[in-house]
Amino acid sequence: MLADRRLALKAMLAAGGTLAFDIQIAGAQGAKPGGAASARINAYVAIAADNTVTITSKNPEIGQGVKAMLPMLIAEELDVAWGSVKVEQAVADQSRFGEQFAGGSMSTPMNWMPMRQAGATARAMIVAAAAKQWGVPAADITTSAGEVIHAASKRRAPYAALAAAAAKEAVPDVASLKLKDPASFTIIGKPVPGPDTPAIVAGKPLFGVDTVLPGMVHAALLTAPVRGATLKSHDAAKALALPGVRKVVPLRQLGHDDAPVDALAVMADSWWTASEARKLLDAQWDNGGREKHSDATFAAAAKAAFAGAPAASVRKEGDAAAALAKAAKVVSAEYSYPFLAHATLEPQNCTAQVKDGKAELWAPSQMPDEGKGMVAKALGVAPDAVTVNLTRIGGGFGRRLQSDFMVLVAMIAREVPGVPVKLILEREEDFRLDFFRPAGFHKFDAALDAQGKLTAFRTHLVTFGAKGQPGRGGELPNDLVPANLVPNADLGMTVLDSNVPLGWLRAPGSNALAYATQAFLDEVAAAAGKTLPAFMLDVLGEARAVVPPKIPGVPDIFQPPPFDTGRAAGVIREVMKNAAWQEKPAKGRGFGFYFSHLGYFAVVADVAEADGALRVTKMWVAGDIGSTVINPMNAEQQIRGSMIEGIGHVIGGLKVPVEGGQVQVANFDAYPLPRIDVVPPIEIAMVRTDNPPTGLGEPALPPVVAAVANAISSLTGKRVRSLPYQA
Structure with missing residues (x-):
């Protein structure tokens, strides 16, 4: 390797x-x-x-x-x-x-x-x-x-x-x-x-938001309610009259090339002063027609797309249409999921000092080298003139792979040479300037023969992006399970344009695809007279490495990896054993499996209703990340965190509505992250195999979403075909 x-x-x-x-x-x-x-x-x-x-x-x-x-x-x-x-x-x-x-x-x-x-x-x-x-x-x-x-x-x-x-x-x-x-x-x-745990517990400064430098000033942003709108005019008189306010700086078309923003930056002696002053700014914005985008228009566009053929083919094996036409049973369903925010507890922030053609930044960045290059380009200096000090990151989940906040603060600091400037986004602006997990709409069809064996699988994904190309996390992989395991498969995709910038969210793509495919396969398994884990074991078949077709024009390093059916079956059997899975499980029990980021994970979740609300009462998880778990303490933390996050995708109302081109979420009151009271007992088992060890930050999450959704379907008798769950 x-x-x-x-x-x-x-x-x-x-x-x-x-x-x-x-x-x-x-x-x-x-x-x-x-x-x-x-x-x-x-x-x-x-x-x-x-x-x-x-x-x-x-x-x-x-x-x-x-x-x-x-x-x-x-x-x-x-x-x-x-x-x-x-x-x-x-x-x-x-x-x-x-x-x-x-x-x-x-x-x-x-x-x-x-x-x-x-x-x-x-x-x-x-x-x-x-x-x-x-x-x-x-x-x-x-x-x-x-x-x-x-x-x-x-x-x-x-x-x-x-x-x-x-x-x-x-x-x-x-x-x-x-x-x-x-x-x-x-x-x-x-x-x-x-190594940072003692300092974190003691409340010592480690994070980007904790950065303090001599002579530092503070900055806050005002951006348009409609993402992508441009600044027509502004009046800063009231803001500048506030004691402690130093300067108001217009910023135009900055950030990532595919999602630049216009903004007004207020610099002041304290962040609170800067934050209060931004509310006094009188700004007029040009929406450029972006207000036409909304959940309703997206859903209508998806419905229209499903009435026809996908705009692009991702994979075709055999003849799925013919297999469906002669099947003993055909199962069809539509699934959907919303835009999601990263909602990091530490808001986006960065500190910068620009002087004599050089810049130094203190950045909680997941991809600092890209940020360094973007800052150098914006300032018109060589990359080696930019120094980036890495601070600990208070939550990222992929949000800080986008380095727009580094560019914004560098351009603000350029206005006051030699003075360190710390930019902290208000929670409202943090949500507004997010790069969101793509929403998606799936149309599925599956064919079963007289013995209940899966003979064909077809899906049409309507996702989001630009110019016919899916955005970050909105791709449909050609190795999607079970399309890589059946003789007849047809994967197609249609891309919708929107003004909602897209970004990678923990287990990009997989966090949504696992829900949609495994929830649909739960329906297919029921039609075959089987439970989902038993059906999956049948579909997996004998232990072997399934090599997906190569993606044209993509370097080998980015080609999808082989899928080991033996390792997949291993974690499914392990979680079934640990959860004492029955041939006819009790109501309220659900299962999910997924392979992503080189990790194989299977989850069983039990859901019950109490006081008119649903809650997950217990979870079991089995994972295979190779021969070695380098740090078992951290491995357990990562898996438990994935379980909790997955619950939040289904129960609790996590979604980012879009209306009139505006994100309808401004704080955690409208985006309720899971709290400690929703955390059930979780039993973790690691299946060791003779393979090089792989990462653990992401692969445990995707099957959780499917397992919890399937458990709710089992409990209520009504399929959860849209997230988040609504009774």
Whole structure:
């Protein structure tokens, strides 16, 4: 998976006797959303005179636990005690650290081998130095907890004592490295708390919104109620008359090229003053006809699209139409789901200082290098004139993959050279300027033969985008289950234009597709006289790797991965066993399965009614992310978070209505995120398979939505064909 790799490690003595390793691994495969394959992955290790080890975590920390996970890989192969490790956050510098982003659950598959090799290389150089000093073969030397040991002569020394000598050693070839047997792991596979947890609990400043710099001023934005409207005119007199207000700056067509905005920025001595002043601005906007967009017009357009053929074909196998025509049973249904917001608890924010042709930013960004490039372009400077300091991120779920807030604050700061400016979006503006999870409409048809076997599957997805191309998260994959498992499949898509900007939301695409396809298949299974998990096992068939058709013009790194039916069946059987699934389950029990982000997950949910309201009473989940769960503590946190988020997609009313081109959500009163009282007991099981470990931030979410919806259908006897659930 990570072949054709070259590793180089530069060792040098820093001040105070610290041995610093700058590790560079070239050619490692991997990708960021919308970007190119990784060219280099770097890590930085420093061993101090007191034998403490500082490991730099290169990727943004967004709550997914990467700030512990990446250093754990290095520390394991370096063979040091975790208690002696200090973790530091890297700055955004892909020339040193390679790809730096938080998205796609890619941190584990991209870094599993490179980070381990980095630690093993540093350890090998230290061992080589000890062998020379002691006059013994390096093969006779062992290490343990940051010490070098020669058992025969009973000599041992801390790593720090060999720093100077190790700095002169040749870098070993990567092929010569001997990585640890997993049976000897002392860090990988053990529960490790996040390094920031004590500071978070103590309320110490870590997040972008906490940034404070000398002489800093604050900024707040006013944008148009209709997304995409342009500024016609404005009167800032009342705002400027407010004590503490420094300046009002018009911003025109800034942000992402596919969703630029006009805005008015108020700068003031405090954020509260800036926020209050924005309310006094008198602005007139040109909607440009965008007010025609609404949920009603979208639904009407979808209905019209379903009356005809899809605008584009995604996959055709066999002859689905003929199979449907001669089927013993045909099941047809339509499903839909709404736009969703990211609704991060930390609103979008960023701090910038622009001076003498250079810019420095303090950014809670999931994709800082893209943001750096966008800021450089907006300011008209070279990318290396922009420095981005990574702050901890207080919720992202994909929202901070879009770096529009970095551009906006940089252009505001340009107006006051040398003065740091912190921009914080009001919650109203945060919702208004979101990049939303696409809404979608599905028309499904399935054919069953006389034995209840699935012989054909057809769907027409009406999604959103521009110029016939689906937007972020609105794609219809050609490997959609079960289209990749039946002899006759027909996947088609029609794209609607709208003024609603689209963005990746945790498990992009999959979070909606899992609901629609698995809820429909629950109907198909019932028509076949089976439960959904039993039906899925039948559809999966024998264990094999199903390779999807290649997408023309798409690099290999972005092609959909093979689908392992054996791994899929493994998690389905595991969750059925743990939930004591019956051939005829009790009312209120639902099931869902999905494969995304290289992870296989199956979920069983029980739903009951109490005091006139539905609630999930228990959940079981089984997942397969390969051979190793690097940090079980964080894995459990990620899975539980996915379960809770999935409940919110179905129960509680999460949706972003659009009326007159305006997003009809301004705060959490209209967008009720799940609270602790909805959290049921959750039983988690991990199925270990002989595959490289993969990520966990996203793949557990999609099947939850389907399982909860199917449980409600079972309880009420009425199919949940539209989200969120409404009685």
